[in-house]
Amino acid sequence: MNSATAVKTKNTAKDKRFKMLDATIKRYQYQQDALIEILHKAQELFGYLENDVLIYVAHNLKLPPSRVYGVATFYHLFSLAPSGVHTCVICTGTACYVKGAPTILANVEKSIHIHPGETTADNQISLLTARCLGACGIAPAVVFDGTVLGHQTAESVGERIKRWLQDGST
Numbered sequence: 001m002n003s004a005t006a007v008k009t010k011n012t013a014k015d016k017r018f019k020m021l022d023a024t025i026k027r028y029q030y031q032q033d034a035l036i037e038i039l040h041k042a043q044e045l046f047g048y049l050e051n052d053v054l055i056y057v058a059h060n061l062k063l064p065p066s067r068v069y070g071v072a073t074f075y076h077l078f079s080l081a082p083s084g085v086h087t088c089v090i091c092t093g094t095a096c097y098v099k100g101a102p103t104i105l106a107n108v109e110k111s112i113h114i115h116p117g118e119t120t121a122d123n124q125i126s127l128l129t130a131r132c133l134g135a136c137g138i139a140p141a142v143v144f145d146g147t148v149l150g151h152q153t154a155e156s157v158g159e160r161i162k163r164w165l166q167d168g169s170t
């Protein structure tokens with residue numbers, strides 16, 4: 001099993017985002033020229049371009065990972081990693097939006113005083129948004145440190161953030 005297959009096997013069972021990424025890659029007919037568009041979609045899905053995702057894209061487009069890393073680091077619109085210890089990605093896709101994502105997001109912004117794409121001054125939490133995580137059935141969905149949780153509320157997300165901050169201060 002090569003590394004990209006291993007990445008996919010490890011992730012797809014719990015993460016539909018790889019399926020959605022597959023659909024995009026297919027739509028572009030695995031064209032290497034579509035690398036930027038595909039990375040853009042990947043960032044939309046994952047909030048940032050984590051290592052696994054870059055390797056996965058490289059494998060599917062039959063490109064050397066160095067090329068994919070090169071493109072991802074060259075363009076400022078791509079972010080390779082959130083700089084915070086914890087990452088909170090709030091889905092703002094349609095299903096999540098109508099089920100309360102804006103309230104969840106506003107609450108988080110208010111409680112930790114940052115906006116999507118930013119990290120708290122103490123480097124504890126990075127806040128990101130994504131457009132549809134492929135988990136519309138459990139909307140509103142939020143990804144906490146890589147784990148997708150559904151049926152979130154401003155309170156449940158607020159609790160999690162509070163716990164992270166408490167852990168970070170001990």
Ligand code: FES
Pocket residue numbers: 091092093094095096097131132133134135136137139140141
């Ligand atoms: S819109 Fe949020 S998971 Fe689909």
